[in-house]
Amino acid sequence: MTVCLAQPGTPVLEVLGLRARYGHIQALKGADLKVGKGELVAVLGPNGAGKSTLLRAIMGLTQNEGEVRFMGTRLPRRDPVGAAAKGVVLVPEGRGIFGPMTVLENLELGAYRVRDKAEMQRRFARVFDLFPRIKERLAQVAGSMSGGEQQMVAVGRAMMSEPKVLLLDEPSLGLAPRVTGEILETLGRLAAEGLPVILVEQKAPLALKLACRAYLLSLGRIVATIDPREVKSHDELAQYYFA
């Protein structure tokens, strides 16, 4: 099931000629992509292609040049807190869970800006609906959970902030296939409900099952935009990688 309900109009998030570097090393040499309401787009590519850098640059976590437009207006550079406040939220690679804290405390941090108790409860209910398993584990120390459960907490924590765009950096990393399937299904559901999702994945076949569009990143550049419905076989995909 691909999630591709975008209506024509301004995309929610648009990236134009985005470049990013770490010191002297140019890790991202120019990326253009967009995502709209009801779309899940995938960013594919081999190790070291710059996938994580792309997401970090969108958030403003790197030194970058180029433009990131959110709802038509430009996001300031190097301002991750500002981007998060506007609703651009990243689930970082390796999950970025706060290990010594309980699941509950992790989730509360996702809604750090919310002070109203009733609103907080509403958001909790929403996350429990997405990941019923989390609800049973609230008092558990997050660091003691399995990788899959931690990833659910990471996505749940991001959802607590009620994002307008969700960026995910390899949510399948180190997870068993079944849990990965469960998490990706939930992401598909979120996108189908209207949330724009940018999913960075190394496991291309998984991502292509959900994605409306896939961008192929290689050596810091987006080298192809793929329509998953046109990719019929592994071989065909491999051609994109090696072309």
Added chain:
Amino acid sequence: MAVRSGVIGSRAASIGVWVASAAIVGYALVFGGYLSTIVAFALIYAIFVSGLNVFMGLTAQVSFGQSAFAAIGGYSSAVLTTTYGWAPLPAMLCGLVAALVAAFLIGFPTLRLKGHYLAMATLAIGLIVYEIAVEWEGVTQGYMGISGIPPLGIGSLEATSDQQILLTLSVLTVLVAIAMSRIRQSRLGRAFAAVAGSEEAASALGVNVARYKLVSFLLAAGLASISGSLFVHVVGYVSPEVFGLHMVVLAFTMIYIGGLGTVAGPIIGALIVSLLPELFRGLSESQDLAYGLTLIVILIYAPKGLVGLARTFDMWRSQ
């Protein structure tokens, strides 16, 4: 949400840490004498280390320069009460404001640094303030130091006897401990913990990392300044050596022996580390050896400090 445990949560053995701390202070209160002087210094350190604990334990930053803020507090109190005849409390508040201003000016640019850079920058601050205390003789009287500092007191109420001093310091330490436990469980504490966990993840969630690091640094500096003021009033004398690098080393020992990031840790750590040398005094020549060995043994068998040891014991018993 009713569920609240994990990081917090205290049980039998953990409560034992508090009982032990109270027993040490109680013993000193009753029997007085030399021991009460040691315990008084330990409690002053407990306040200093509690502040350092906010920055190092809760926020996971490193500062080697907290002695600078103790010096600012201590010298403000000393100079204002002796040269200008101020009462202790306004002098202490003045020192606190000065320390906070200094911490802000230092913290604002340096807290953008990470890891070793920040540690080096703070080390420099400690050395600079020490040099100022030595060289600015017109005000600080250099190595000679300032003597004749009046005892702690408000109006006509003065803490002059050992018991009065100890009681005052105990009350202050308890207040600091209550504040620490409140902070840990507050929004602020949660933000500190997020910064400690991962600066990048925290900022991606909208937590303003630079701001909370600064707040944490200011809290640590404030408590350092207060402890510096308390010290000079209790001793009645101040010289640059008081706030030298050994203060930082001692504070680090206390925080790790007690338990980094815990409320009781700085207090039990300060008490134990202060009392150990006295315990071994009878060994004369091998005193330092015994002291060092004990510290190493504690850190090997209780790497998370005495509070961590108590928690492990609780968990082991509840299984």
